[in-house]
Amino acid sequence: MAAAAVQSERDRMLAGLPYRPGDPELAALRRRAQALVRDYNATIWGEDARRAEIMGALLGRWSGAVIRPPFHVDYGVNIFFDEGCFLNFGCVVLDVCAVRIGARSQIGPHVQILAADHPRDAAARAAGLEWGRPVTVGADVWIGGGAILLPGVEVGDGAVIGAGAVVTRPVAAGTAVAGNPARPIRAAAAPREV
Numbered sequence: 001m002a003a004a005a006v007q008s009e010r011d012r013m014l015a016g017l018p019y020r021p022g023d024p025e026l027a028a029l030r031r032r033a034q035a036l037v038r039d040y041n042a043t044i045w046g047e048d049a050r051r052a053e054i055m056g057a058l059l060g061r062w063s064g065a066v067i068r069p070p071f072h073v074d075y076g077v078n079i080f081f082d083e084g085c086f087l088n089f090g091c092v093v094l095d096v097c098a099v100r101i102g103a104r105s106q107i108g109p110h111v112q113i114l115a116a117d118h119p120r121d122a123a124a125r126a127a128g129l130e131w132g133r134p135v136t137v138g139a140d141v142w143i144g145g146g147a148i149l150l151p152g153v154e155v156g157d158g159a160v161i162g163a164g165a166v167v168t169r170p171v172a173a174g175t176a177v178a179g180n181p182a183r184p185i186r187a188a189a190a191p192r193e194v
Contacts, residue, residue: 013096014078018119018129021096033058033076041069065101067091074116082139087111096132097151102139108163109145113137117151138173 007015009023019026036058043051055062058076065085071093073079078095082103089109093099094116101107115132119125133152137143141155144163155161156173165182178185 013130013132014098016097016131016133018124018131020128021130022128029075029077033073036076037071037073040067040071043069060098078115088145094132096130097134098136099134100136102137102141102157104139105137105141105143107143108147111143111146112148114149115151 007017008025009019010025010029012019013026036054040051040054040058043054052062052064055065055067058073059079059081060077061080061082063081063083063085065081065087067087068089070089071087071091073092074094074096076095078098079093080098080100082101084104085101085107086105087107088111091107091110092112094112094114097115099113099115113135115135116130117132118130135149135151135153137149137155138157138159140158141161143149143161144165146164147161147167148165149155149161149167153167153170155167155171156175158174159171160176161167161171161182162176162178162185164180165178166180167177168181171177171182172184175184176186177183
């Protein structure tokens with residue numbers, strides 16, 4: 001019987017398994033991301049070519065998303081934007097697992113999208129373990145300022161997340177949610193033809 005393949009800490013992280021974030025490969029990836037984010041956050045309005053160069057190097061898929069600095073990530077390479085996305089000032093994306101943002105989704109200022117998770121057990125936390133779960137935001141979603149999306153959340157197409165909402169579970173397509181924890185408040189308005 002062949003021995004099971006040894007997974008790297010990065011492989012474990014991306015698979016949503018417990019991993020050690022102090023691993024040298026992961027630390028190097030975070031340093032790379034932080035250097036790129038620092039450069040991006042130092043750009044000014046009108047430096048479109050420089051911003052495009054940085055986002056192309058930082059993100060898994062950029063697709064021309066408009067991202068207003070400051071912008072903060074763990075790794076960057078696990079973030080995938082479809083066309084026409086917009087992120088306002090001060091967004092944080094902790095991308096220890098894949099974070100996918102659908103086409104034309106609009107994200108307000110200071111939104112946090114958190115794929116990173118931590119053990120609830122004190123001994124496991126003391127051992128330095130973490131894990132994550134992917135976060136998916138569908139197409140044509142609006143996320144109000146200061147909202148927080150927790151690990152493993154899926155937001156359906158056309159949903160609306162109210163400002164300051166803490167999203168702890170899936171949001172169905174076309175639903176508006178608000179509060180902490182976020183709860184449905186109504187069906188989201190149908191998109192208007194422009």
